[in-house]
Amino acid sequence: xxxxxFNVNGIKTRxxxxxxxxxxxxxxxxxxxxLKGLDAAFPEDALRGxxxxxxxxxxxxxxxxxxxxxxxxxxxxxxxLPGDPADEQSRYLEAAVDGVVIACLYLPxxxxxxxxxxxxxLAWFERLIAxxxxxxxxxxxxxxxxxxxxxxxxxxxYNPRSWRKDALLQPETRACYQRLLDQGWVxxxxxxxxxxxxxxxxxxFRQHWDRDAGLRIDHLLLNAAAQPALVGxxxxxxxxxxAHASDHAPAWVDxxxxxxxxxxxxxxAKRRRTT
DNA sequence: ATGGCATATCCTATATGA
Numbered sequence: 001x002x003x004x005x006f007n008v009n010g011i012k013t014r015x016x017x018x019x020x021x022x023x024x025x026x027x028x029x030x031x032x033x034x035l036k037g038l039d040a041a042f043p044e045d046a047l048r049g050x051x052x053x054x055x056x057x058x059x060x061x062x063x064x065x066x067x068x069x070x071x072x073x074x075x076x077x078x079x080x081l082p083g084d085p086a087d088e089q090s091r092y093l094e095a096a097v098d099g100v101v102i103a104c105l106y107l108p109x110x111x112x113x114x115x116x117x118x119x120x121x122l123a124w125f126e127r128l129i130a131x132x133x134x135x136x137x138x139x140x141x142x143x144x145x146x147x148x149x150x151x152x153x154x155x156x157x158y159n160p161r162s163w164r165k166d167a168l169l170q171p172e173t174r175a176c177y178q179r180l181l182d183q184g185w186v187x188x189x190x191x192x193x194x195x196x197x198x199x200x201x202x203x204x205f206r207q208h209w210d211r212d213a214g215l216r217i218d219h220l221l222l223n224a225a226a227q228p229a230l231v232g233x234x235x236x237x238x239x240x241x242x243a244h245a246s247d248h249a250p251a252w253v254d255x256x257x258x259x260x261x262x263x264x265x266x267x268x269a270k271r272r273r274t275t
Numbered sequence: 276a277t278g279g280c281a282t283a284t285c286c287t288a289t290a291t292g293a
Binding site for chain 1: 278281290
């Protein structure tokens with residue numbers, strides 16, 4: 001079961017690139033961010049033609065998230081991150097696909113910092129940390145996938161020097177991400193590739209893609225119920241090299257179906273009874 | 276400190292992104 005996350009930076013403009021990626025890589029689940037369009041503009045028919053059913057939450061001009069699943073519609077769980085009813089930005093979707101809980105997020109960028117946008121980022125992060133604790137303990141396999149707008153360590157960027165004041169590298173930002181990991185979540189790509197510099201984003205400036213001057217900011221976090229099924233993780237870098245590409249490339253995990261079946265909520269109860 | 280590029284919309288100017 002291949003679960004991917006891809007910040008498309010405008011689904012209307014990016015549709016040809018998105019369809020080519022889906023056809024070539026055939027992810028079972030795809031979390032999308034930065035749709036940058038209203039609900040009515042979502043290309044439901046084109047995606048269905050490619051074999052994907054979807055749920056989505058759009059917004060004019062900015063933000064917007066979607067969850068795609070090959071062959072059948074994701075079962076919606078919630079359409080907003082709990083904790084602030086006044087928050088109207090479309091940044092969170094949660095659904096079940098084949099017994100796996102999929103959370104798709106687009107965490108606020110936070111620039112410039114300090115300032116109200118950075119405050120909003122940290123407040124949003126606090127809400128995520130609170131909700132993630134509930135998800136972690138649900139007993140179901142859970143994957144929280146998306147654009148976290150966090151460079152976890154200096155190893156996750158080509159060169160931190162010119163980014164030192166950026167919201168993505170701030171100690172407060174990194175501390176929030178670490179608090180998620182401290183709950184037990186595993187950063188799948190870093191877990192399977194501990195010694196490799198891996199990037200998911202290359203900005204459009206200064207030929208950063210040509211120079212492979214990237215950042216790793218798109219992550220897939222797995223709870224304890226999902227971790228035993230983890231058999232692969234990576235980045236579809238070729239997508240970033242295509243014409244008219246998004247500034248992000250898709251990141252993904254591969255979960256073994258058989259091991260997921262063993263992770264269903266009934267299994268731990270049986271183990272407890274036998275000990 | 277600014278700008279490099281790309282996307283969107285109240286579109287030839289401005290806000291946002293990371």
